[in-house]
Amino acid sequence: MKLTTKGRYAVMAMADLASYSKNKPVSLSEISTRQNISLAYLEQLFIHLKDNKLVKSVRGVKGGYALDRPASEIKLSNIFHAVNEEVKTLNCKKESKKGCNHKSIKCITHNLWDKLDNHINGFFENVKLDELVKR
Amino acid sequence: MKLTTKGRYAVMAMADLASYSKNKPVSLSEISTRQNISLAYLEQLFIHLKDNKLVKSVRGVKGGYALDRPASEIKLSNIFHAVNEEVKTLNCKKESKKGCNHKSIKCITHNLWDKLDNHINGFFENVKLDELVKR
DNA sequence: TTAAATCTTAGTAAAACAGTAGGATTTATT
DNA sequence: AATAAATCCTACTGTTTTACTAAGATTTAA
Numbered sequence: 606m607k608l609t610t611k612g613r614y615a616v617m618a619m620a621d622l623a624s625y626s627k628n629k630p631v632s633l634s635e636i637s638t639r640q641n642i643s644l645a646y647l648e649q650l651f652i653h654l655k656d657n658k659l660v661k662s663v664r665g666v667k668g669g670y671a672l673d674r675p676a677s678e679i680k681l682s683n684i685f686h687a688v689n690e691e692v693k694t695l696n697c698k699k700e701s702k703k704g705c706n707h708k709s710i711k712c713i714t715h716n717l718w719d720k721l722d723n724h725i726n727g728f729f730e731n732v733k734l735d736e737l738v739k740r
Numbered sequence: 741m742k743l744t745t746k747g748r749y750a751v752m753a754m755a756d757l758a759s760y761s762k763n764k765p766v767s768l769s770e771i772s773t774r775q776n777i778s779l780a781y782l783e784q785l786f787i788h789l790k791d792n793k794l795v796k797s798v799r800g801v802k803g804g805y806a807l808d809r810p811a812s813e814i815k816l817s818n819i820f821h822a823v824n825e826e827v828k829t830l831n832c833k834k835e836s837k838k839g840c841n842h843k844s845i846k847c848i849t850h851n852l853w854d855k856l857d858n859h860i861n862g863f864f865e866n867v868k869l870d871e872l873v874k875r
Numbered sequence: 876t877t878a879a880a881t882c883t884t885a886g887t888a889a890a891a892c893a894g895t896a897g898g899a900t901t902t903a904t905t
Numbered sequence: 906a907a908t909a910a911a912t913c914c915t916a917c918t919g920t921t922t923t924a925c926t927a928a929g930a931t932t933t934a935a
Binding site for chain 2: 690692737
């Protein structure tokens, strides 16, 4: 059960944006050096962040990225969702698969994994970007 | 962020034991068919569960496994720990590594991952095996 | 015109995962 | 004594995912 770098880096980069982008956009190379994340990798992440309207971009020289809405209105769940960092404790959602076959007795733990999903997603849902940055 | 089958299967198998092993031991082949998990894979998991004194074994014909203590005294965290299902949100514990270098500003999110770890581990710590089985 | 930036698509080495395979050992039953 | 059912043990392996890298196209301020 581990967080992928995609999810971690996306949050780090967004937190960086939240603290350094006042008015003007911040370039990915800045974030790259500050957070020690490869530029090319950041580029990939930001395409998704942009698609999900979490950031807006300015192209060309002096360009970069800025938050598309206040940090107080961006939840961690928004960020994770944007880069496809999903919580998957089951691999059995719809059809019955190996290790879980929806018969009440056989998959005793089915309900447990649902609760775990909710527990973790609840955390992501309740933390907002501004809370990471203040202080 | 996903649970490995090791963790899931171990909990499923332990829940199976808790419901089917009254007095006599339960063989892994029974669990294998009931839970639809490969026998050879179960064997590997149970070595670890045994090492961690969560189950006890009876060898030979009519042998099998049984819980080593009441289901009410076995936490999910015990099971996950036994099979090395760990929560790892950071990959930077001691030394500074890529993507996190302990300088206060650079790794703004360090504290966040700690909280996430605690949040998830708290769930595992607070659910006991008997709760899965009762009704 | 240049250079700094975003945008886009492919590819890829390494690690982790999810098992298999093949036996050795123990022991109740026949 | 033989058999078969079970645990025990170690090694191997195909597949998938991860975590990038590479290479270029496009945009735009200076």
